[in-house]
Amino acid sequence: MSDTIKYLLPESDIPKDWYNIVADLPEPPPPVLHPGTHEPVGPDDLAPLFPMALIMQEVSAERYLEIPGPVRDIYKQWRPSPLFRARRLEKALDTPAKIYYKYEGVSPAGSHKPNTAVAQAFYNAEEGIKKITTETGAGQWGSSMAFAGAFFDLEVQVFMVKVSYQQKPYRRALMESYGASCIASPSDTTQSGRAILEQDPNSPGSLGIAISEAVELAAQRDDTKYSLGSVLNHVLVHQSIIGQEALKQMEMAGDYPDVVVGCAGGGSNFAGIAFPFIGEQLRGGQSIRAVAVEPAACPSLTRGQYAYDFGDTGNLTPLTKMHTLGSSFMPPGFHAGGLRYHGMAPMVSHTKELGLLEAVAYHQTPCFEAAVTFARSEGIIPAPESSHAVKGAVEEAMRCKREGKSETILFNLSGHGHFDMAAYTDYFSGSLEDKNYDEQSLSDALAKLPPVAAS
DSSP states (O other): OOSEEEEOOOGGGSOSEEEOGGGGOSSOOOOOBOTTTOSBOOHHHHTTTSOHHHHHHHHOOOSEEEOOHHHHHHHTTTOSOOEEEEHHHHHHHTOSSEEEEEEOTTSTTSBSTHHHHHHHHHHHHHTTOOEEEEEESSSHHHHHHHHHHHHTTOEEEEEEEHHHHHHOHHHHHHHHHTTOEEEEESOSSSHHHHHHHHHOTTOOOOHHHHHHHHHHHHTTOTTEEEOOSSSSHHHHHHHHHHHHHHHHHHHHTTOOOSEEEEEOSSSHHHHHHHHHHHHHHHTTOOOOEEEEEEETTSOHHHHSEEEEEESSTTSOSOEEEEEESOTTOOOOOOSOGGGOOSBOOHHHHHHHHTTSOEEEEEOHHHHHHHHHHHHHHHSOOBOHHHHHHHHHHHHHHHHHHHHTOOOEEEEEEOBBOTTOHHHHHHHHHTOOOOOOOOHHHHHHHHHTSOGGGGO
């Protein structure tokens, strides 16, 4: 039998609907609160930032939401994405486990992010919006939004976390190639950015700061909306296309996962692969273990507090209940910039509180070690963020080896690392550091949680 086993679905099998896990959860998620009144927000409260179609998806309890035809047409450029059986990796690890991975790096932007970027661009264009402001960590979301904006003739302005802006110049070039503008955050173009620079002129930035800058600009103009690449439920719903395809592909393989693994920063790619399988379980299907793998330097699920908090550092957003390190928390500048967020998606956090998933955290050096093993076995170089999922899958495979179990492991390889080779250069030179967060800074950030957190 060939070592390379690839499961491809026909174009006609692109799902016609996104999946919304809210419909199957035993308890509804906590409401989003207005930061001033601490009362649940309504659609009008969110209208300055998002088009109404996305707001209605955000609050929907319907199990399936129709994917518009123009969005599916663009999806055809790379979807359905392939599922692989990682036989060479299995041999390298000498494990009895079977390892599969869903590869989202085949998208034009190189990651899973266009699954929601295209949808968000479509709905904004439908409402007559001319400009999108957004943030990006490692640049995968920014380049995906730039890609989607080009399809729908939208001006896109991206605030890129400064440490990643400096580390990943080719991501900036990719955004600009699609027609977007890219600004290092914190910047002097917004009040939020200037306030941070006054406190620390050398601030490396964070996703929370970049979100503040993008939200501030969007709220000032009627023809401009804000777009978020993770965290909110409509984003997670759009990403469910990953897991829905994987369900069909696992059926093609005559197999079903015992463990589903994804990296976790804001929660979108993890939810994308895991939520459809968790939904099957909740509706009486086979049980799985869903494992979210996060960076030890920014461990919201494993170290954060489950509380109401702001989604941004400038405290401009509504309050959502999530696992959080505090909106003022400043993570160290490790290479997986897309995982440097202080909070976790409220729906992922709620699902964890219900006992439907587990979380682990690893430092970046062992993640890169796992990524190199994967690359030398399977031929694909993972993004630094995706290397966390690889590490999680490797750990599960080695557990199976120790226990003599032939379990099936599925993980989401959410993007390739072709624009992240400086990180691999650091790894091979021995200069890659496992950076720890500052305990006092974490305590200070958690002490500043909004008072509603206590209730």
